[in-house]
Amino acid sequence: MVLLLIGAWQRERWLRHKRQVLTEILDLADALERELLECRARLREIPALAASLSPSEQLSARATLAAEPQVQDALRDLLAHRLWLKDHAADASIGELTSARDALVATRTSLNAQLARLANVRADFEQTVRPPR
Template sequence: MKTTLLLLLLALIASLAWLAWRRLRGEHPRARAIREVLDAADALEARLRVARGEIEAVAGDHQNPVQGAMRDLLRQRLWLRDHAADASLDQLRSVRGSLDAARGSLEQQLSRIDRARAGKP
């Protein structure tokens, strides 16, 4: 009986230690998803700032499409601020996907600008 109780106690301690180690080792999926969305938003904002300068250098004071993208980014950040605590992981992943897609589109546009500057089709 004492041996069984001791084995159960050791199993409980081992389980608790494993759970504590696992919790310390990795962050919660929701926290990771929110961090990834914020990182993607920061990366997009940095590229938009660069793009704004490059587009203004080529197009002058004409309407710059970067302004609309900056407004959309601000809307995403405000949504995240207001809904991150309640958003599902799928919603957070969707927001991150849209930010990544916007950054990819921006990279393509900047590539076209570079080619136009260089006189290449």
């Protein structure tokens, strides 16, 4: 009887941990999707900001748009991960789920660095277009 209770307690603990990791993954995926969409929107604003710059500066501004396909690829990958979760979450091990969570954390960290650089580029463009008074 004691072994049965211990087994039930361990199973409940494992299930609770798995639900927690799944919740973290879904929350991270939602946040990453919002950040990717924000990044794409910011990238698309740069040509308008660069319109009043010299042709060589405009070329530099348009070069930042080369990152947009990477954002699209990341959104597709995120969708693939969501579909994998939908199909395999019930069978996935804690290790697989933890790896998925860690990959999302790493992607978000990298994206946040990209967003910071994008904010700096935008600030530089705005300062070039409208120099400080």
